[in-house]
Amino acid sequence: MSRINTNVQSLIARRVFDGNNTSLNRALTRLSTGLRINSGRDDPAGLIASETLRSSKVALTAATDNARRADTILSISEGGLQEVNALLLDLEDLIDRSANEGGLNDAEIRANQLQIDSILTSINRLANSTAFGDKKLLDGTAGFTTSSVTTSKLALVAINSAKVPDNSFRNVSVEVLNGSTFAFVSAYGNERAGTPLTIDGQLSGVVTLQIAGYYGTEVINFASGATQAQIAAGVNASTQLTGVSATTSAMTGGPTAVIFASTIFGSKGFVSVDVITNAVTGLNLGGGARSVTRNGVDGTININGQVATVDGLNASISSGTLAADLILTQSFGTTDGGSSTFQITGGGARFQIGPEASLSGQETIGVDSVSTASLGDAVTGFLATLQSGQTNDLNSKNFADAQRVVRRAVEQVSSLRGRIGAFQKNTLGSAINSMLVAFENTSAAESAIRDADFAVEASNLTRAQILVNASTSTLQLANAGPQNVLALLG
Structure with missing residues (x-):
């Protein structure tokens, strides 16, 4: 071409040069920054x-x-x-x-x-x-704060962990389910009713009883003529050593009896009464038995709808949103169908x-x-x-x-x-x-x-350097092209 106002080849060479230079700068930047x-x-x-x-x-x-x-x-x-x-x-x-x-x-x-x-x-x-x-x-x-705790039902509330929404609270419901057995041990033939361990009237001879409970065992001697009240008092004198207490109770259609009961609620509590001496009149352990043992039964308690682990009057729960230990009062923990609700209002180490x-x-x-x-x-x-x-x-x-x-x-x-x-x-x-x-x-x-992949970018840098050098030389040649037109002027 013999035009000098527009050098198209130079424009093409410059565009290619700019692109190659951009690639070179990009490779240098990536290599320098990584x-x-x-x-x-x-x-x-x-x-x-x-x-x-x-x-x-x-x-x-x-x-x-x-x-x-x-x-x-x-x-x-x-x-x-x-x-x-x-x-x-x-x-x-x-x-x-x-x-x-x-x-x-x-x-x-x-x-x-x-x-x-x-x-x-x-x-x-x-x-x-x-x-x-x-x-x-x-x-x-660092402990949790609670409100609306009914102390007549819950003797102790210990919250171990809980997820409480910000500026809000979490309800906790405690239910002693219908049909659950209470954690109380009395000297009956079964957990709820049956033949009592009774001592009817006065003893006609000396009797020795071995009383055993959660805390230990004691051997107690009763003199001839001992009354029900005296027998109960003798057992109660050793309550701290045995974990067994005694009361007198008028039996329906019969004489006043001595009822032995564990002071420990639940399956850990038990009462064992053994007659050590020979048979005497006035003594009846139900059906003529000389040794009777009865155990308590833990209740069935739900906390927030989840079955709790129960030990006597103690109930505990552990889940992803709540972990707590509760101690129920005797009246609440031994009554079927009871319920109580309280709120966790905050606290805890979050x-x-x-x-x-x-x-x-x-x-x-x-x-x-x-x-x-x-x-x-x-x-x-x-x-x-x-x-x-x-x-x-x-x-x-x-x-x-x-x-x-x-x-x-x-x-x-x-x-x-x-x-x-x-x-x-x-x-x-x-x-x-x-x-x-x-x-x-x-x-x-x-x-x-x-x-950046340094191997790739190093390769790109080498390629860009070569192309920049080539495009620079090409641009020089393209710029020299119009000067050749001057030869036509002679």
Whole structure:
């Protein structure tokens, strides 16, 4: 062509040069950043996918850090509880030693009581001082709050974990089902009715009874002529040792009888009465039997529609949304068809251990107070009753009751430590491991989309460099073309 105003070949060469130069710059950018996608124009769909994956990685990292922080907090709680456990064992040791009245004088008893008072003070100090920063861990502030608890039906409500919606509450219903047997042991032929163990009238001769129950066995001698009231009193004098009490009851169409009953409700409670002496008149254990044993039966209780684990008057439930331990009152726990409802209004130590900032990503654990006013229960008694001047101090001589209170406290603290340990291992530990695996896989997916393949980009760089050099030379030749037209002018 012999035109000079428009150099089409030069325009083509320049366009190709620009494209090659763009490819060269893209390859250099990817090699310098290590990323295949540096802006939206590199891969719009890939950018959206990679940013979504990066968001997931951020959430997973934060949740993993939260879980590790929660583990640290609970480890501090465990440390405080471990020390409380040790102090409780010291308490039981002092009670056992003080019960050896024949080997201790009054000064030694007073010294032991001073040690008990000091231990109780230390337990209260641990309950109030164990903290993570300014967050108290064992004073009850990490426990759940409840409302509308009917204390005439529920003696104790301990919420171990619960998922409660923000600014809301969770209802908890407790039902003692129709047809359920009550956890009470009386000396009848079966759990609900039958031939009673009776002692009719007065004994015409000396009789020896062996009474056994949950706490132990006692052999009791009754003199000839002993009345029903005297027999009941003799049995009741050993109730703390046997777990069996006795009352008198007028039998329909018959004489007044002595009824033996376990003080422990449920399948653990039992009554065993054995006649050790030879037969005497006035004694009838139903059908002429000389040995009768009857066991209690645990009730059937539903909590939020789920069958609870029942042990006497104790009922517990553990599910993904609620874990709780309840102690029912005797009147409620032994009556068929009863029901009660209360609300969990909040509280608990809530940890965000999932990538989703919602209930599905949160786990809670209740850590109730371990102060002396809280350890124990209304049935057994509270640890504070061991303080000087209280009902179970050493001067009261209630060594058996004091020991039961301490053992109940040991059971509570040990159970709490176990729950915390299970939460750390099974909830936090598994969550951390799961999120680490999820982070690895998410990172791999993001890398496949976003990261540059250096082998490919190095090849692209070499190709682009060659093409840029070639297009530069071509552009020079194309620009020189119009100058050849000048030769036509002579």
